[in-house]
Amino acid sequence: MSDLQNTETIEKEKLSLNDDRRVKTLSPGALVAQRFFRNKLAVVGMAMLIFMFAFSFIGGLISPYRQDQQFYTYTSLKKEYAGVTLNDDFRYLSADGQKFDSMAQAKFLLAQTTGKDTFEAKDTVYQLVEEGTDLYQITSNGTVVAIAFKDVVNKTGDMSFDEIHASLVAYTNKKDKFNVSGADYSLDKDGNILKGNETVGYISRFIVSSAKGDVVISREFGETAATAIAANEKDFKFIDESGEESQYQISYDATSKVWSITQFKETYVYDSYAKPSRAHWLGTDTNGMDMLTRLMYGGRVSLIIGFIVVFIEAFLGIILGGISGYFGGWVDNLIMRIVDIFYCIPSLPLIIILGAAMDAMKLDPQVRMFYLMLILGFLGWPGIARMVRGQILSLREQEFMTATEACGIRTSKRIFKHLIPNVIPQLIVICTMSLGSTIITEATLSFLGLGVKFPFASWGNIINDVNNAFVMTHYWFVWIPAGICLLIAVLGFNFVGDGLRDAFDPRMKR
Numbered sequence: 001m002s003d004l005q006n007t008e009t010i011e012k013e014k015l016s017l018n019d020d021r022r023v024k025t026l027s028p029g030a031l032v033a034q035r036f037f038r039n040k041l042a043v044v045g046m047a048m049l050i051f052m053f054a055f056s057f058i059g060g061l062i063s064p065y066r067q068d069q070q071f072y073t074y075t076s077l078k079k080e081y082a083g084v085t086l087n088d089d090f091r092y093l094s095a096d097g098q099k100f101d102s103m104a105q106a107k108f109l110l111a112q113t114t115g116k117d118t119f120e121a122k123d124t125v126y127q128l129v130e131e132g133t134d135l136y137q138i139t140s141n142g143t144v145v146a147i148a149f150k151d152v153v154n155k156t157g158d159m160s161f162d163e164i165h166a167s168l169v170a171y172t173n174k175k176d177k178f179n180v181s182g183a184d185y186s187l188d189k190d191g192n193i194l195k196g197n198e199t200v201g202y203i204s205r206f207i208v209s210s211a212k213g214d215v216v217i218s219r220e221f222g223e224t225a226a227t228a229i230a231a232n233e234k235d236f237k238f239i240d241e242s243g244e245e246s247q248y249q250i251s252y253d254a255t256s257k258v259w260s261i262t263q264f265k266e267t268y269v270y271d272s273y274a275k276p277s278r279a280h281w282l283g284t285d286t287n288g289m290d291m292l293t294r295l296m297y298g299g300r301v302s303l304i305i306g307f308i309v310v311f312i313e314a315f316l317g318i319i320l321g322g323i324s325g326y327f328g329g330w331v332d333n334l335i336m337r338i339v340d341i342f343y344c345i346p347s348l349p350l351i352i353i354l355g356a357a358m359d360a361m362k363l364d365p366q367v368r369m370f371y372l373m374l375i376l377g378f379l380g381w382p383g384i385a386r387m388v389r390g391q392i393l394s395l396r397e398q399e400f401m402t403a404t405e406a407c408g409i410r411t412s413k414r415i416f417k418h419l420i421p422n423v424i425p426q427l428i429v430i431c432t433m434s435l436g437s438t439i440i441t442e443a444t445l446s447f448l449g450l451g452v453k454f455p456f457a458s459w460g461n462i463i464n465d466v467n468n469a470f471v472m473t474h475y476w477f478v479w480i481p482a483g484i485c486l487l488i489a490v491l492g493f494n495f496v497g498d499g500l501r502d503a504f505d506p507r508m509k510r
Contacts, residue, residue, distance in 0.1 A: 032425075035503035042499020048492030052485065056299030063290075067297035068455035070288045071280075073271040076264045080211040081248065084225055084259040087205050090134070090148045095161050100138065100146035108138060108148060132172025137165075153193070154219065155201045163200070167193050171203045190223065225250075229259050273475045283477040286465050287454075295481055298457035303489070305373055305458070306439045310431050312377025317384025318427070322415045324385065325392030332389070339382040347379050355450030365453040372451055376441060380434070387430055391423045425504035429497055436493035443486055459486045 036042050060067070090109065094100045104121040111119035111128060118127050126145065129137045134150040144165075151171060153164050163180050167187065170178040176187050186194045191203040206229065208222035221238055228236035228250060239245045251260045270288030274280060282291035324335040354375060358368050396419065409418075439459075445451035446460025454461070462482040466472040472479065 032503045036499050039499040039502055041495045042502075045492045045495025045499065048488050049496060052299060052489045052492065053303065055485075056296055056303055059296040060293070060300055063293045063296055065290045065293040067289070067293055067457050069290065069293070071271040071274075071284060071290070072268055072288060073274070074266050075269055077267045077269070078249075078262050079265050079267075080260060081263050082211055082217055082221075082225065082261040083209050084222075084229060084261060085207045085209075085257065086229075087150055087152055087207055088257075090136075090150060091152065092146050092148050093161060093164060094146045095144050098143075098145045105148075108136075112136065112148075131169050135168050135172045151203050151205055152207060153201050153203055154222070159193075159200055163193075167201070167203065225259075225261055273471070273478070276477055282481055283475070285462070285478055286471075291462075291477060291481065294457040294462055295459070295485055298459045298462050298482065299485055299489070301369070301452055301456055301458045302439050302442055302460070302486075305369070305376075305442050305452075306435045308373045309376045309380065309438045309442075310434050312373070313380040313384050313434065314427060314431055316377070316381035318388055318420060318423075320381070321385035321388025322392060322420055325389035326396055326411070326415050326419065328393075335385070336389070339385055342379065342382040345379065350379070351375060351445060352448070352450060355445065355448075359450075365456050369452055369456065372442070372445070376438065380438070383434075384427070384430060387426060388420075388423050391426060392419050395419055395422055425500075429501045429504060432493055432497035432500055436490040436497070439486070439490055439493075459483075 090105075090112075092100055092105055092108075101121075104124075104126065107119040107121040108126070108128060111117070117129070118125060120126070124140055127139045128148075129139065131137050136148040137144060138146045138148060147165050147168070149168050151168060153159070153167060155164075159167075160180075163185070166178045166180045167185065170176070170185075170187055171191065178185050178187075183195065187203075188194065192199050193201040193203065202219055202223070204222070204226055206222065206226035208217050208225055210217050218241075221240075224236055224238050225248070233250065235247060235249045237245055237247055246263055248261050248263045251262070252258075253260060270286075271284050272286050272288050274284040274288075276283045280290050280292070282295070285291055285294065320335050320338075324332045354371075358371065363371070392415075400418065442451055442458065443460030443463070446458045447464045449461075449464060452458040452461050459482045463479050463486075466475070466479040
């Protein structure tokens with residue numbers, strides 16, 4: 001009988017350790033933690049946040065690259081090298097000591113096209129004499145004033161007017177020798193002008209001009225290009241002075257009547273939009289930077305901005321909301337009217353204007369980031385202030401506050417030691433929920449080019465790289481991972497905020 005009673009007593013003691021009994025023995029903090037971890041979504045949100053914090057802060061430390069490290073590669077680019085035109089217009093060369101201006105040139109063209117052998121310009125009568133195909137000598141009172149020609153003399157040395165004139169006469173009349181001032185000259189079949197064994201120039205209808213001012217086009221290259229164009233070829237090869245052979249392509253623009261000469265040249269450029277590989281798991285962006293490293297550092301910047309902005313909001317909201325709720329009266333009316341004014345401020349247009357102003361001032365990216373946090377924090381405190389005021393209005397009339405007043409505790413201590421701690425649970429919930437919206441706001445501003453600037457990374461300015469449809473459709477690895485990181489972080493904060501709200505609610509079932 002005694003053994004049976006002992007067994008029943010033991011069973012009763014076991015049954016007395018039910019959930020109600022255990023809840024009563026838990027501290028308030030442990031009770032909140034128990035409720036929080038019973039919420040599966042809250043636990044999932046916590047896991048998501050732990051992953052994002054580890055990815056952003058620890059991942060950035062172990063990454064072999066810096067966030068601003070750029071990678072380069074050699075690629076073959078088609079570059080404009082030279083332009084070739086066929087001279088169909090008359091060119092003019094004045095004799096030594098003579099002047100043949102634009103008015104006279106226009107009168108010459110009119111006379112030449114109408115078949116006249118004289119013309120007058122500025123009270124001066126000129127005679128024109130055809131010396132060969134598209135070559136005219138222009139005189140006045142028996143003195144040579146100028147020559148008009150279409151075949152161009154490209155000088156490789158010093159040539160006088162008489163030498164140029166005589167070489168053009170010989171070239172257009174298909175002569176291979178001529179004499180100028182007692183010196184003998186010769187012309188070869190390629191149009192080269194020889195003085196003895198020295199080449200002083202060459203004649204061609206083709207004009208070859210370099211695409212770059214610092215590149216000098218050699219005579220050999222011009223002749224090779226002209227020969228290829230005359231033969232209607234699409235490309236040609238040329239060996240330069242260093243002995244390197246290069247391939248050139250020829251294309252003709254009928255509108256400008258210019259042959260464009262291009263070449264494929266190995267160029268050291270940014271390794272932009274490289275596909276995912278062993279070296280770059282998520283590829284590279286438009287500046288040749290490793291996307292995975294940028295995502296890690298971008299998460300660090302986005303999370304830090306979110307926490308600092310929420311801290312500024314909470315700091316201002318607690319102080320102003322606490323003062324307003326405790327004192328009431330005209331102090332409460334004044335602070336609440338200030339809150340109403342801040343609610344009426346169009347935040348996004350104001351931030352856009354301030355962002356444009358910072359662009360105009362060309363602020364340092366780090367200073368700009370600091371100003372961005374201040375602006376977002378200064379515009380976001382009214383909601384927290386109103387919540388704190390409402391909580392304190394209900395708390396200040398309770399017995400424990402009457403006791404603090406009876407004990408003579410000073411006002412600041414009553415507010416910040418006895419009232420504010422009772423608001424902390426609701427404050428934690430609203431701040432946690434605000435973190436997600438703050439990160440979204442920062443990402444939106446950075447996407448619009450008004451937030452974090454290069455070289456710093458944030459999830460928003462990473463997504464900003466896909467501001468055209470081609471990049472968006474062809475380089476998914478640039479923007480989809482950043483969007484996923486943003487989704488995980490914001491969703492995690494929302495899940496944790498919901499879990500904390502339920503855990504702090506005293507009406508929750510135990």
